[in-house]
Amino acid sequence: MISQKTTKASDRRIIFFLLLAALLLFCIDLNGIPLRDWDEGTVAQVAREMSQGDTWTAWLHPQLWGQPYLNKPPLMHSLIALAYRTWGIHTWTARLPGAVLTAISVPWLYALGREVFFTRAPALVSALVYLTLLPVVRHGRLAMLDGAIVCFFIATLWMLRRATSSQVSAKGVRPYWCFGVGVGFALMCLTKGILGVLLLAIALVFLAWDSPKHLFSPHLWLGLLLGGIPLTVWYLLQWQYYGQQFINTAVMTQSLERIWNTVERHDGPPWYYLLELLKYSWPWLIFWPTGFWLTWRSRHHTWAKLVLVWTIGYLLAISIMGTKLPWYIFPLYPAVAFTCGVALAAALNMHRHWTGRGLSLRKLPKIWGILLALFSAVGAIGIVYASPWGGEPSVALGLTFLAVMLTTGLASFLVLHQQLQFVPTLLVGLYLALMCLMVSDHWVWELGEDFPVLPVAELIRQNTPPSQIIYTSHGYERPSLSFYSDRRVTARSIEELQSQWQNTQPAYLLVQDIAPYQNIKDHLTELGIVNGWHLILNQPQG
Structure with missing residues (x-):
């Protein structure tokens, strides 16, 4: 039997490997292409004015071209401003804090998986799926706020699980982890305002379903109260400085009104975010239906409760909002990765007997192989598109499509022949494909518009x-x-x-x-x- 000490040592090695792989992918060639409109350019400029300010008020009350900036709290802008002061004002320094925080979210997702899954396999595969999801890598590298808030949310869930898990404390919750939950909540709200409240609500709904007795723990609510003190202080200082303007703009127009109104003509149908998933989450989306079916079947387990509350709760919340923007879906991707990771871990357990604690499939679904083959054909078309005779000649883009074609083609062959090596084939191949894309000039394709x-x-x-x-x-x-x-x-x-x-x-x-x-x-x-x-x-x- 493997000792707990050996298990922890293995987890530390895996976390180090995941962090190293994530930092390389998220931080490589950040200076290669310019910032995009709108959010990147705006965030970078606010951070510049903060870094050039002569007094602390420039950091507490940031401005955009000399006017009060009340769109979002300035936590990420402050980190970028610190990067400016350390390494100068560049494209890569504007993107670096968000890229690093998104990279950190990869091993933290693994750590969260180890808290909720019975075995290591689904936690590790889920983290690797998350690492190789195209929208996660793309948006995580941008000078935006979404990668940071996802990192803080995953950390908050991990600390909540550490505080309330019976495996950690049989006597009740651990107060210091509860304080960490409060700090995580404050960091989320200081990054994207009211979105932090929604994410905390999702965490508490999960806790109410999984361990309702801990929901009323005084330690938990005291931890939230103490951890949230910096958040309360910041909002009070803004209200004292700006008065009603802060309430009207920061609290209402830029936060609450986005729930029921369309702000700046950013609207869409209720299925808007389902289309976003369908557009950019391939090829991992192939495994999502199987993973969701396994999750629903296992809904009495902690991990399944977390995935279901996270997926359904967050997707429903953003779908009924009046304002819709593509990056609002970012906090859903870790749940998508968990769901796909469950399906892939069940595939890896295909030849093992059901133990009551694990997940397994009797055989690999043929539809997986067919869809992977179709995706390989898309990669072949992409090679032609990136060739000297195509519409966008590019060596790096051509290598990206070549890696996609070979990876998904080989994975399709392995699935159709019931070979489990398709999982590492996909993980390694897609990582290399994304690496090629990130060193190209095409990973922010909106610049071509x-x-x-x-x-x-x-x-x-x-x-x-x-x-x-x-x-x-x-x-x-x-x-x-x-x-x-x-x-x-x-x-x-x-x-x-x-x-x-x-x-x-x-x-x-x-x-x-x-x-x-x-x-x-x-x-x-x-x-x-x-x-x-x-x-x-x-x-x-x-």
Whole structure:
């Protein structure tokens, strides 16, 4: 029989391996491509203004282009600002804190799995599935808040389990773990506001189902109260400083109103997030139905209760919200990974007898092999697309599709021949495919929807005074352009631009057509042109 000491040593080695693999995948080549609009550019600029502030108030009351920034609490912005002060203001320093926290969430998910599963296999496979989920890697590397809050949520669940598990304490809850739950709740709310309340509610519903006696433990609620003190202090300080403006903007418009109203025209049908899962969670989504069936069948077990509450509770909550954005689904992916991990662990137990504690399948479903073969065909099409004769010639992208084609093709063959090696084949192959994608210029494919921002930003930065506002005829404001040029570039209609050109001295315009401004004033100085964008000035260049 394996001793508990040996088991803990093995877990430590696995956690170290998972952390190393995650840090490599999440942090490689973060500087390779520019920040995207909207959130990345905005978060990076808020962090810059914090890092350049002369007093502590710049950190407590952050600003965006000199105006109060009340969209989200500034925890992640503060971490990015610290990275700026340590290593300078760069694309990679803007992305580094979020990437590191998302990487940390991988071994923490394994640790949570070890708390709820009876055996190591489903915990390890689930963590590896989570590590190789495309949307997790993509969004986790961005200068956004979602990877951080998922890390804090997984940590909160782990500490809640440590506090209430009968295996840890037969006498009741452990107070110091309860305090950790409170700290985790505060960190979630200081990252994304009211979303932390929803995630805590999911954790408490799970506790009420799995161990209802611990839900009313005074230690738990005292821990939440003490751990939440920093959160309470921060909100009180904001209310004292901004008054009703903070309530109207931060609490209502940017938080509560998103539940029942559509904010900034970000809406969608109730099945919006199901479509998001269908678009980006392949090929792991192939195993999700089997995993969910096994989870439902095992709903009397702790791990199944957690997965069901997490999946159904969170998916239902975000689906009925009025405002819908693609990254709202991020906290669901660890539950998806757990569900897929259950199916894959059951496959690995295929030749073992049912013990009452494990999961096993009698045989590998043929549909798995068929769907993997279809996904391999998609990879083959992608190779053509990334070839010199395709629409997007790229060596790194071609290697990505090649890895996908070979991995899923071989896995399909193994599944159809009832060979269990398909699991490590998928895990290793998809990790390598994602590594190839992350060193390419295509992992943030939204950048291809608009003009390249860096050359235009350099044109502005080289030819305009610091702090100068630039007006553009572009259809909407691009925060990334403002960040890289270190000037506020604000969008205006043609009529507003013509009025600005005539009545403001000096006026710097970024336009694609200079004809409407040539006859309005005597002087039109063209400062430069890049990618069809003209930077013009309504006075002689001095």
